[in-house]
Amino acid sequence: MADNTQVMSANSIVLPRRPNPVMHFVREQPMGAASFVVIALMMFAGLFPQYVAPYDPLSINFAAILAAPSWDHWLGTDAFGRDILSRIIYGSRTALVIGFASSLLGSSIGAVLGIASAYFGGRIDTWIQRFVDILLAFPIIVLALVVVAALRKTVIYGVDVNLIIAIAIPIIPRVARVVRAAALSVNVMPYIDAARAAGYSDTRIIFRHMAPNVVAPFLIMFTAFIAQAILLEASLSFLGLGVTEPTAAWGLMLSGNAADFFREAPWMIIFPGVAISLAVFAFNLFGDSLRDYLDPRFKT
C-alpha cells in the first residue's frame, strides 16, 4: 500500500485555486452584478433616507402643490406639495421591508413544507400537497386582498405586519412546490441513502444533508419572490388596501385620485411607477442571474 501512495503523491493532481464565489459571480454574471448594485443603492436609500432625501416626505406644502420637476424639486411635487423624490426614497424602505420580510416568511414556510413533503412522503405528503393545491387555486391578489381584509391591522415599528403575512401566504404554495421537486430529486441521491445506511436521525438528514442541497432553488425563489412581493404590495396599496397615507409608499403614490392629475401633473404617475419597475426589475434580474449561476443546466 505504502508504495502506491508514494506513486500517487508523486503526481497528485494540482487543483486550480477554489475561486472566490463573489468575484466568480461578478465575472460570470455582469448583469446580475449590475442589478445587485441597484439593489444595494435602494437598500442604502431605504436604510438612511434621511441622509439621501432632500425633503421631509410627509410635510405638506400648499404653496408648492403639483409643482413640475425643477431644481428644488427634481421629480416635482404631488397634490399636497410633498417632494416626490423624497417620497420615492422613503418609499424604498417600505418596499424593501415588506418585500424582504414577506418573501422570507413565505419562502421559509414553503421550503419547510416542501422538504417535509418530499422527505416523509406518504400521508404527510398527500396532505401538504392538498393544502398547497387549495392555496394555489386562490388567485394571488385575491388571496392577499382577503387576508388583508381579514387580519386586523397591526403595526410593529411602522411595519404593517398583516400586509406582510397577506403577501407571504400566496408565496408559500409556490415555493413549496419547487422545493419539494428539488428535495425529491435529492432524496433519491445515493448520499442520502448513505446517510440513512449510517443510521442518522431524520432531523440530521434533513438539515445536514438535504437542506443544503436545495438551497439553490430556495435562494432563487427567494429573490424572485422579493420582486413579486414588492409588486404585490404596490398593487394592494394601489387598491387602497396596503399601506395607508401619508406613509411614503410607491404603490400608494399611484393610488386614489393620483390618476385624476395625470393631465396637469404626469410626473406624479410616471416617477413612482418607474421606481417600482426599476426595483422589481433589479431583483428579477438578480434572481435570474443567480439561477443561471447556480443551476448547472444553464452553464455553458
Add this chain to the structure above:
Amino acid sequence: MLVYTLKRLLLTIPTLIGVAVLLFFMLRIVPGDIVEVKLRGDGGNVTQEVVDAERKRLGLDRPLIVQFGDYMWGLARGDLGISMWTERPVIEEILIRLELSLEVAILATIFATLISIPLGTAAALFRNTWIDYVVRIITIGGLSIPSFWFGMIIMLSLLALFNWLPPITFTPIYEDPVANLSQLIWPALAVGYRYCAVTARMIRSSLLEVLAEDYIRTARAKGVYEKLVVSRHALRNALLPAITVMGLEFAFLIGGLVVTEQVFNLNGIGQLFVQSVSRNDFMLIQGMVIMIAGFYVIINLVVDLLYAVFDPRIRYGN
C-alpha cells in the same frame, strides 16, 4: 380520455371544497358588518332595532355554523347564494360582468402566445448574443412593470399622442367589434405583457435544454436541415413546459385584471371583487373566488390534456 377527464374533474372537487371552507371562515374574521355599511355607510342615523331587523332579514343573525351549513348545502346544489349588497343571486351578479373579463383574459392570452413563441425561440437560438440580451430585458421588464401602472401609462400615451381615450361602456364583440376592441385591447395589453414575458422565458430555457439533448445531436448527425432541427425536433419538445406555465400564470392574469379593471374602469369581475371586498359582501366574494378557483383548476386540467396531445409518452388512461 373521457374517463380520465371525468376522474380529474372529480379530483378537483375536494380542492374547491377546501377553498370554500377556508374562505368562508377567513372572511368571517373580517371586522364590520355589511348591514351597518348599508344603513349607516352614508351617515344615516338609524336605530339599532332597524339594523337588527335587517340582519335578521338577511339571516345574518343565525349562528355561524348554521350559515356555513346553509352555504355548503347551497354549493352542493350549485347555488352560490344571494349577494348581501344587492340581494340578487351571486351567479347573476357575476354573469353580468363575466363576458368582459373573460374577453380581456382571452385577448391577453392570444397576445401572449403570439409574441412569446418567436421571442423565446430567438433568444434561445441566439443565446448570449445581443438578441438574447434584448429579449431578456424585455421579458424581465414584463415581470417587473406593475400592470396597473402600465395601464395608466398606456392611457397617458393615448391621451398625449392622440388626445383619445377608450370608450367606457362595454359593447359586446358580436355587436360592434371595433368599439369592443378599441375598449378592451388596452387592458389586454396591460395584463398580457407579463403573461407573454413569462411564457417567452419558459420557452427560451426549455428550448435551451432541449437543444442540448442527445436526440438533437442525432438529428444533426442525420444531416437534417438546421431549420427542421429547430422546428421539428426541438420546438415540439420545448413547448410542453411553456404550456404548463401558461396554465399556472392564469392566477397572475386574474390578479392583473383586478387592478387593471380599476385603471380602465371596466365593469368586470375584478372591479366587482374590489367593490365587494370594500363592502364586506362575503357571499359575492365567496362566489367569485370559488368560480375563479374553478377556472384555474379547469385550465390546468386542459393543460394536462394538451400535454397528452403533444407528448406520445403520455397515454390516456382507459
Add this chain to the structure above:
Amino acid sequence: MRAVQGVSYTVNRGEVVAIVGESGCGKSVSALTMMRLLAKTGRVTNGRILLEGRNLLELSDEEMRAVRGHEISMIFQEPMTSLNPVLSIGMQIMEPLLIHLKMSEEDAKKRALELMQQVGITDGERRLSQYPHQLSGGMRQRVMIAIGLACKPKLIIADEPTTALDVTIQAQILELMKNLSRDLGIALIIITHNLGIVARYADRVNVMYAANIIEKGTADDIFLKPAHPYTNGLMRSVPRLDEPRGTKLQTIEGLPPDLRMPPEGCRFAPRCPHRIEKCSQPISLVDLGGGHEARCHRVQEIFSGSLKVEFPSGSSGHAEAKVGTTPILEVSGLKKFFGVKAAGAGFFSSEMATVRAVDDVSFSIAEGETLGLVGESGCGKTTVGRVVLRLDEATGGTIKFNGTDVTHHSGREMRGLRRKIQVIFQDPYSSLNPRMTVGEIIGEPLKVYGIVPEKKARLDRIGELLTQVGLFAYMSERYPHELSGGQRQRVGIARALALEPSLIVCDEPVSALDVSIQGQVINLLEDLQARFGLTYLFIAHDLAVVRHISDRVAVMYLGKIMELADRDEIYRQPLHPYTKALLDAAPIPDPRVEKARAPRALRGEIPSPLTPPSGCVFHTRCPIATDICKQDVPKIRELKTGHLVACHHAG
C-alpha cells in the same frame, strides 16, 4: 485546451477499426470532429479529415450537412436519449431518406421497413408508427443503426454503441454491426473502452491516451505484442475470465494528465514505471513494422523484450483473507415488490402494477467471505443490497445478521446494527454530498456515534482513514467535485470503513470507473478485506470483475437466483443455461480466444419485471426450454456440494 492531438488513422471499406482509451482521452471528440459536430466551444486547430480524398474540414456547412447521415453516419452511446421522444420511429428512420435521397414518402417507407428487417426488428409495420418510449434499449439501438444505415453510408462511427446495454444485448448488437459492415462493405469505427469488444470485433486498433494515439496496429499486434507501457498496463489491469485464482491485478497508478496543461514530453511518463529523463522530450509514433506503431521512447527495448514491463500490483505481501465458517448474513426467501404505475399508462391512469424486483432470494455469507452477485440490469441486484441494508423494507422473507433476525427491526434497534453493515455505491459522483468536505463526510459518523468524540483526535482518525484508502490527509478539506472519480470512490470506501463495519454491501463499486482506476479500487477492496477481515456482498454486472474478487458467485435473473456456486466452479462448468449464456456473451480481451469462439448471442429481450414469464422466468430466452419450464417454477437445487441451480434441465 487540446482535447485531441496528433490523432491520425485511416479506415478502409468493410473494415472495423476500434478506438480504445480511458474516458476523457478524446475518443468522442475526435469522432465528433469527423462529423464536424463539435459544440461551438470546440474547434479544429489544424489537421485534415479525408473522405475518399475530400477534406471534410474544407467543406462549407451546407456541404458538410449533405455529407452527414449520407456518406458518414454516427451511432451514439445513449439509445435511451438519442431518439426524439415525440417523433415516430418511422419518421425518424425516413428523415435522412427524404432529405438526402429525396425519396417519396412511400419509397422511404418501403426502405424503412427493409432497414428494420436488416437490423433484426420484426413486425416493422407496427414499429414504424410507434414512439421511442415503447421500445427497449436494445431495440432503440437497432433503430439508431437502421437510421445510420439508411443512406448506405461509406463510414459509420459508433461511439460506445453498447456501453449502456446488457452483455447479452451487447453481443447481439455488435454481431449485427460487424456483419452489416462486412456485407455492405461499410467502414466501421467503434469507439469503446471495453478491451474485450475490441479483441472480438476489431480488425485494427488505435489506443488513445490523453488525447494522443499512443499505439496502433492490428488487434493481434495490440493484444499479443503490446509495445507501449500504457497498453501493457491496460491489458494487465483488467480482470480476465481466463485467469488463475488469486492473482493480483497490476495497476497503473495515478491519473491521466489534465489536458489543459499536458506534460510536453511523453504524456504517459508521469505514470510510467519505466520512465527515464528522455521521456520528458516530445515523441512521435515509432513504426514497428506491419502498421504497428507506438509513441514511446523505449518502445524498441520493450518490443525486443530486453525491457520487461512491470506494474506495481496492489498489496504485495498481504495474505489472502481467511474465510470463516459462521454465516454473518443469512437471507432466506427474500421478496421485494414495488408498486408502480402500470407501464405505458403514463400519468393519465392511476392503475398500479407490482414490480417483482426481488422474488424469493436466499443466500448466506460467511465471515470474511465475498459473495458476488451478478446479473443484467434490472434483475434486482441493487434491490437485494438495499433490502439487506434495510433502506427498503422487505416484502417477504427474513434477513439474519449474526444469527439475529433483523428483518423488522425498528429504527432504534437498527441503530446499533447500522454500524456493522455499511455500503459502497456505484456512482462516485452522486454518492458524496456535494456540500460537505471530504473531512466532514468521513468525520460525520465518527461524531454522530461518538466513536471519536473530540475534534483533534477525529482529525487524526480521518487522516488515517484517508491514507488507508490511498488518499492523503490534506484532501480532507476538499469538496467532492475537486476529486477524480477514483478518488471519490476511495472517499466513499473510507466513509464506510469509518464505522468499522463487519459487512459491506458494494453495489457496483467499480462499474463507473476506468479500467486502470478499476484495478486500483479492486485491489484496495481486497487489501482492506485482508486487513480488517471484512465481509463483502459484491454486486456487479461485469462477470470478470466478480469472478476476480469473489469467493462464491450468485447469478440473478429477473429477481431470482439462477445459480449459486464457488466462483471457479461456476465459471468452469456453469450448469444453468443463463449462466452459460452470460459467460458466452462476455468477450475476453484476447483475439485468439475470441476469434476462435463461434458467433453466439442469446436471442430475445429481457422481459419486463412487471410481467415476468410464467414458470421459469428464463424460458422465453432459454435455448433448451421445454413445456415444464413454461408451467412450473424450478426449485433451486444443490446439484453438487455448494453448487445450487434453479433449472429443470440442469445436471
Add this chain to the structure above:
Amino acid sequence: EAQQPKRGGHFNFAISAETPQYDPHGSDTYATLHFSSPFYSTLLRYNLSKFPEIEGDLAKSWTISPDKLTYTFTLHEGVKFHDGTPFTSADIKATYDRLRAPPQGVVSNRRATFADIESIETPNPTTVVFKLSKANSSMLDHFASPWNTVYSAKDLAADPNFPRTKINGTGPFTFVEHVKGSHVAGKRNENYFKKGLPYLDSYRGIFTLQAAAMLNALQGGQVLAEFRGVSPADRDRMVAAMGDKLRVEESSWTLNLLVLFNTEKPPFNDVRVRRALLMAIDRWGGSQGLAKISTLRAVGGVVRPGSPLATPEAELVKLPGFSKDMKAARAEARRLLKEAGQENLKFVLWNRNLAMPYTPAGIFLVDQWRQIGVEVEHKQSDTAPYIAAMRSGNYEVAIDFSNLFNDDPTLSLTKYLSASKNPLNLSRYDDAEIDKLYELQLRETDLQKRRGYIQALEKRLFEQAYKQPLLWWHRIVLTHKTVMGWKMSPSHNLGQDLAEVWLNQ
C-alpha cells in the same frame, strides 16, 4: 338663460354609484335618490330657486295651527300612479306610517325624525292631517325631505317591501329598465299631474364608478352631466379640455367632515388634550390649500356657513380651533399638552378609505398634528371595519362625517346629543347642557332665539372639544351647456326628479 324650454329629447347623465335597492325610505345614499327621484313625488319639497324656501309637490297647499301641533295638507286632484291607480290621502298616510312606524322587516331611516307625529288623519281623499305630540321647528323641513317618496297604499298593503325592488310612483318619469352595473332608464310619464312636464322624452342614468371614467364620459359626451359633484382638480381639467361647452356651477355643500374624539379613551378623556389637538389645526390655511385639490373648502361651525343660522366668521374665530393666529394657537396647544403631560402624544387616526375627500383630510390632519410634535398613525379602512370600530368604541380619534340634505339644525345637531340620548353619539360623552340647548332650539319657533341657542350649543361643544367640524365640503357640478332647467343647490340629494330639465339643441 330665460329661454323657452324645448320639449323632447333623450338625456344621459352619470351616477357615480349604483344603489343596491330602490327605496329611499331605507337609504341614505344619493345613489338611491338619483336613481329613484324621477319616478316619485313627495309631499313638499324645496324651491331650489329660493332655497331653503319650501313649496308643495303633491300638496297643493297647507296650513299649520298656531300651536304648531297640527299640519293640514290639501292635495292635488287627478294624480295617478304609474300603474293607473288614482292617488289619494290614504297613500300619504300609508307612506308616512311606513316612515314613522315601519312594519316588521321594513327599513325606515326616518323613524326618529317623525317620532313627534302622533297621528295621521285623512278626512277626505284630498286632505291629510298630521297631529304632533310636541311642537317641532323642523317639521316642515322633514316633510320637504327628498327621502320621503310617496308610495301607493295598495302596493304597500300587498308587500311592505314592494318599493325596495319595484317602482310605482307618481313622479314625472316611468321606470323602463335597470341594467345592473350599467344604467337605469326612464321615459316621460304622459299623465304627470304637473301639466306640460316633464320636458324630456326619456333619460338614462349611467353608473360610472371611477371618477376618471365619469370625466372621460362627460368629456366624450357619452353623458351630459353628473349631479353629485367633482373635485376642483377635475373641474380645472374638464374646463381645460372642454372650454365653453361646459357649464360649471358651484355652491357650498351641506356636508362636512368632523374631528371626533373617543372621550372614554385616555388621554382623550382630558379636555385639554382634545382642545390642544383642535387648536393645532390651521383651518383657514388648510381650506385654501385643500380647496385646490379636494372637495373640502368652507370653514364653519355646526351649521353650514352661509346658511341663515350659521355663525358669522367674526364670532367663529373666537372659538377654539378657529383662530387665524396659528403661531399663538399652536403654542397654546403645546402648552395644554404639556400641562396634561402629553408632550409626545401618539395615537391612531381612523379614517374611511375613500379617495375624496377623506384621504386628503387625513393627510392634512396628520401633518397639522405633527407640527405640535404629536405622532399620528393614519389608519384608513373600508366602511365596514370603520363603522364597526366607531360603534364598538375601540378607536381614539377619527374623522367623522355628516351627510345632510338641508340646513335644518335639528338633523345636524342630533349628532351632538349625549350618548345616553343618542346611541349614535360616537364620542360617547354625556353633556346635559348640550342636550338642554338642543331641546330648546328644537322647540323654539323664534328664529333669533333659536340662533342664540344653537350658538350657545356650538360654543359649549367646541370648548369641551368632543367633536368639531373640520371643514365643510364645496359642491362643483359640471354639465354640458345644452342641459337646461336643472337647479344647483347646496345638497346633491335635492331636486333630482328631472321634471324641468330640458335639452337645448
